[in-house]
Amino acid sequence: MTDYIIIFLASFGAIFILLAAVGILRMPDLYLRISVTTKAATLGVGLILLCVAAYFGEASITTRALAIIFFLLLTAPVGAHLIGRASYFVNTPLWKKSVMDDLKGKYSKTSEGSSSEESDGKITDVNHGDNTAKTKK
Amino acid sequence: MSVYDYLYFIILPVLALSALLIFIRFLIGPSLSDRVVALDLLITTGIGMIAIYSIITDQPTFLDIAMILGLIAFLGTVAFAYYIEKKKRK
Numbered sequence: 001m002t003d004y005i006i007i008f009l010a011s012f013g014a015i016f017i018l019l020a021a022v023g024i025l026r027m028p029d030l031y032l033r034i035s036v037t038t039k040a041a042t043l044g045v046g047l048i049l050l051c052v053a054a055y056f057g058e059a060s061i062t063t064r065a066l067a068i069i070f071f072l073l074l075t076a077p078v079g080a081h082l083i084g085r086a087s088y089f090v091n092t093p094l095w096k097k098s099v100m101d102d103l104k105g106k107y108s109k110t111s112e113g114s115s116s117e118e119s120d121g122k123i124t125d126v127n128h129g130d131n132t133a134k135t136k137k
Numbered sequence: 138m139s140v141y142d143y144l145y146f147i148i149l150p151v152l153a154l155s156a157l158l159i160f161i162r163f164l165i166g167p168s169l170s171d172r173v174v175a176l177d178l179l180i181t182t183g184i185g186m187i188a189i190y191s192i193i194t195d196q197p198t199f200l201d202i203a204m205i206l207g208l209i210a211f212l213g214t215v216a217f218a219y220y221i222e223k224k225k226r227k
Contacts, residue, residue: 003140010144010189014151017182021155024162024178030170033162037178048185052192052200061197068184068204075207079177079214086222087170 002054009051016044029095030087038080042072144189152189156182173217180210 023036046069053065094101156179163175184203191199 006140006192007143010148013185014148014155017185018151018155020178021158021182024175025158030168030174033171033174037174037181041178041181045181045185045188048188049203052188052197055192056197058197061200064197064200064204065188068200068207071204071207072181072184075211076181079211079218080174082218083170083173083177083214083221086218087168089222090170090225092168092170 002057005054006051009047009054013044013047013051016040016047020044029098030092031084031094034080034084038076042076045069045072141193144193148189149186152182152186156186169217169221173214173221177210177214180206180213 017040020036020040023040024033027033027036049065049069053062056062088103159175159179159182163172163179166172166175184206187199187203187206191197191203
């Protein structure tokens, strides 16, 4: 019985990791790639770690596997948000077929000419105001 | 066909194939952020490989290494995000 559980969990975990790999290779845009990384791969690795917990079946190892799953679930969205935010600031281009961009003109200096000074002010306010204030003084 | 054979001859090659595909994106990635994301996903796939390998060799000690690897991946992503954001400021 345990064998079937292990085979089921490992197969689905490997399939989801393979889908994440195909997605990061085929997606047209950085932000879509970030989305693939943080969802599909986390689910795949979580299933494989559950498979390890089902194989050993001891309390200590199950706790260890669950700790790794919890850690992955905690850090994957935070890391994806950090890298996406940083790459939006350096004007990484969106896909040309993207429908809408909610942050357009709010952060970047070059995208909207009319409201450039406002956006500059917002940059210093929103984004680590202490550092930029010190450098300006 | 035992569970070990299934894990060794089917699951591990699938994980290796996905690592190869991610490595292609790591090589051709247009920007630095693409490479950072690909590196993060590569380390996550490595955690999966370590977990499967700990079943095959029947040694649960490898899970500790997987935990440390996840920690290092998160630290690397945060450090690169900080660096990318800092590089624009100058």
